[in-house]
Amino acid sequence: MTDSKYFTTTKKGEIFELKAELNSDKKEKKKEAVKKVIASMTVGKDVSALFPDVVNCMQTDNLELKKLVYLYLMNYAKSQPDMAIMAVNTFVKDCEDPNPLIRALAVRTMGCIRVDKITEYLCEPLRKCLKDEDPYVRKTAAVCVAKLHDINAQLVEDQGFLDTLKDLISDSNPMVVANAVAALSEIAESHPNSNLLDLNPQSINKLLTALNECTEWGQIFILDCLANYTPRDDRESQSICERVTPRLSHANSAVVLSAVKVLMKFMEMLPKDLDYYGTLLKKLAPPLVTLLSAEPELQYVALRNINLIVQKRPEILKHEMKVFFVKYNDPIYVKLEKLDIMIRLASQANIAQVLAELKEYATEVDVDFVRKAVRAIGRCAIKVEQSAERCVSTLLDLIQTKVNYVVQEAIVVIKDIFRKYPNKYESVIATLCENLDSLDEPEARAAMIWIVGEYAERIDNADELLESFLEGFHDESTQVQLQLLTAIVKLFLKKPTETQELVQQVLSLATQDSDNPDLRDRGYIYWRLLSTDPVAAKEVVLAEKPLISEETDLIEPTLLEELICHIGTLASVYHKPPSAFVEGSRGVMHKRLPARTGSGEGTECPDVGNAAGGSAPEAAPSIIPSQGDLLGDLLNLDLAPPTTAGPTPSTSGMQMGGMDLLGGGLDSLMGAGFGAAPAVMPASLNAPVGGGLGDLFDLGGGVGMPMGAYIPPKTVWLPAMKAKGLEISGTFARRAGVIQMELVLTNKAMSVMTDFAIQFNRNSFGLAPAGPLQVLTPLGPNQTIEVSLPLSTVGPVMKMDPLNNLQVAVKNNIDVFYFSCQYPISMLFVEDGKMERQVFLATWKDIPNDNESQFQIQDCHLNSEAASNKLQGSNIFTIAKRTVEGQDMLYMSIKLSNGIWVLAELKVQAGNPNYTISLKCRAPEVSQCVFQCYEAVLKN
């Protein structure tokens, strides 16, 4: 029998013909007709017009026909809700059928019909099926609860199905348990805060028992669910791990990967000196390698995951380099991933082998693959110093092949090698320059220009080379333009006499003829630097660059931790958190690895001085921003010697004058706006790299975040005695990113008060009322009114003492009154004050130790977690946490509305109510105020 005939179309009057056949008396003919309908549906034709006729065929004892009708119903019920009701009776009847297969079929199908009216009828049959004697029906009903929840969550809760579902976790049949777990996990995902799954040691034990008995798919559901559990201590963690490890030998790769996920997560909690920890590490390697003999698609998933695992725990696979060697027949996506992992595993021990392989790959056909191989050779050079020389000579060999894309790729990586090993391989520059003309990709051109600029003093015709690029300046991409600008400025600083014309040319190209703000800004900065203080310019532009780190493309640690929690899933394939590709509420929850619970708690007092003395707060390798951030890097802003920071404008440039190499007139060329740069300029010049220029003018106004920010209690600012009967008390608050002054005005005089107005004196942070004081009705005797006044931070600036002092004038129909008050500096903390981890590291190191101040906070009984949450409410963001011998170190960042960053390190020791806090800021004056805020926030 063949079904393909149903796909052949009869052209005209098809629907009518089908209608007639559907209503035929002959069973066979009916069935044929339904098959034709389904076939039409499959290829995308609209056969919804046949709805009543198809539904009429539902009442049949032929199961095959019934299934086809159900299939039709699932597709079209939504478009014909009224007629779908006709089917309800049959469903309800089928749910009572003696045959369990039919009962299950009915309940399964009913859940797929997304029509409200039908859903109501579904509840009763579903309740029965959840308690059915047959496990096949129960396992189907369990999934049906999830379906119903997707249609009408409230209904499911009201009907108590969730509790029944929870009971099914203790069912005697493992498949029922597995489906109940799957359904509950899904429902729990849309209620992130509910305690729906209620994982506790008892239920975990049940799950682990079911794990041994259920189907491969059920095992996946259970393992994925287990991965969400956080064991109470390392012992529980170990016992779960012991029961999960046998799954590593399962033939189903998904079971293996889900088991790996559970183990990777729970391993976090095990003390590293435990024997079992070592055993577990050893057990993980073989199954991961075995995954590479699966079908290519699964290999791809496995490799993407191994990439994460290798970053998190390099020790697991460090001896397995060979299995990642590329096979000639591997699909390209497998090849590229293997290459990535090879580089990560490269070490001194295996570098010779790796290089030989990479050289082999560089002669392959696929362009992407070859490029990546060339790039990998460069990465090896940076990673393993001993191999650098061989890598460079290999790269030179490749350049000699003259294959265009190979040459370009090689030049890009040689630039990195220069940065890692300065003054070592410059002899190859001549060879590179020979290939100047063949470079047509922006990245390669930019790299070459960087090399020419950096080594301008050794290249005789550097000016000619750069000049040749300048001709088509406006056709270049931004990357090349920026690079060219910087390179020529470097050249000028090195050989000022010959290149004055060139530099003027590039500066005017960048500032006057370009629409690109980045380019213009950089041009202006250079221009101003060169014209006001060439010595400083030299220090800034030609400063020694930090060495490039070994790993250039590590995943950011917090993201890595989250992705480890998603091993096996799409997130781990994309290397993106689920929120980046999943719509709606699902998956927005951020998962985190559990913290190591110290069973071996040390009592030794940590060396405070050392930790505070600017040592890196994290042992993780620092990460150099990838190409996207090249801009900031090249600006060398982060390398600037510490300028005197603070709210007062720096005028040193003017005094030093004298040596204006470029002659007069430059200042006038610059826009007036730039000449009158905001007073905060010098302070924000030190702004972290990531923020780039945008930060310079960022005066707060971040995204609103309604959170429990600390609001000090109201205090009386102006007693009635001093203000002819007007009493003013108030406080400051930050709500949804807006600073507000909350005032309570009380009239204690006998006469009515009207015409209120308010004004501020100049103050440290430029606070000013953003609108008039809104007191609309006259204030009668003994009346009180509450007003809140939004404030902006764009007012005139003057340093006050204390820094947070604010002088206010309030006027009414009687007189003008003056008072001063102090605002908590925390209301100036903006919402986007969370610094990138690596930027934090760099900034912390970069701020001189003299700028650090230490304070004690006494009598605070919060643990570090609670403290961190509380502080977050006031826009004090915890960036990293590390536990050293029972003492939690929290690293936090704060950004003030005028762009000043404050970095903090908070030490919390369990059981000790006294916290130590170290603050580092380019403007150390603010530290005292910031400390007061910490104290206020933590103690309230």
Added chain:
Amino acid sequence: MIGGLFIYNHKGEVLTSRVYRDDIGRNAVDAFRVNVIHARQQVRSPVTNIARTSFFHVKRSNIWLAVVTKQNVNAAMVFEFLYKMCDVMASYFGKISEENIKNNFVLIYELLDEILDFGYPQNSETGSLKTFITQQGIKGQHQTKEEQSQITSQVTGQIGWRREGIKYRRNELFLDVLESVNLLMSPQGQVLSAHVSGRVVMKSYLSGMPECKFGMNDKIIIDKAGKGGVTNEAGKSTSGKQSIAIDDCTFNQCVRLSKFDSERSISFIPPDGEYELMRYRTTKDIILPFRVIPLVREVGRTKLEVKVVIKSNFKPSLLAQKIEVRIPTPLNTSGVQVICMKGKAKYKASENAIVWKIKRMAGMKESQISAEIELLPTNDKKKWARPPISMNFEVPFAPSGLKVRYLKVFESKLNYSDHDVIKWVRYIGRSGIYETRC
């Protein structure tokens, strides 16, 4: 979870489409066709994200199977499911082809309804599926109540892979140890990587619910037994038989994994008929059945001289079969002259290779081929990538050195014992990717 599953032919026409989730619309069907099947570029990834919708696909001959989802699904599970789905379909109607899929579309819908529920994979064991999803349709009305509940208990039960009440007049089992040996060798004869991936395939025709125990010369077990020193096999001496180090193994779901983890014993109740009991991988002490020694010389710009020697490296009493050596030639080859001592060699222009076939070859022998390749002069700058020389063969032993020590069968309820079961063991070693760079 899985939002929908589509099957397309090579033109991108939908043959089957089943949607499980409300967030997947009909436009998803077209999105995959336009962006993947009709894409100009070669497929760069088996996972594609189009407008926040993720597509997973596998290809079987001309047929595309695609799973679509909008959630963060378990990606490994999706691919495992797709493979399983292919297995199930193949066992129902043979090859996965457009014709077969069209011919069985009702059956496929029925299967999709059963093995995926709301996008969650359910029972996918062909054995039990076939008990209630048949090409003739279920005869629900003819079944007795016992039969029905037997089906459901098997589908959901702990031993979902085997039904009760199987009877054979002759209890018999076949064990095939199938290995594929993989090699990557440098032109100088250095082993760059080598591994054996092996499978133990069992055909069991046993009555009742037999409990089986499988033993092999796994180093860990033998070392354990050796230390104990009490086994009666000690007399046979384990010293003569080499034990092997298994890097890793995975088992069919019938094997009790926790028991393997704790005692390293492999015990199970087998499915009926043919199935794969275990897979394993070894990398140490592999017997490489053949060694390929290439010699390529460029004579001027228009000529290549190639000489390849193959040496067999196993007991002279054994015979290797189906030997094939594939020597790649440059794209601009205009003509080839070959001389070989044994077998037949031919230049296949369409495959850009010289294919040298030898029917049989005994161990410890050597054979040689030499070829002269004429090249057309080209101004193509790109160098010839020189793909490796690959080899295919089949040998009657396990290159890993694995030996089956025993397979014991216990069925307490029926009156047959381990001795009554007829057992057959066979070893076949095949080439996997067996390549030598030149």
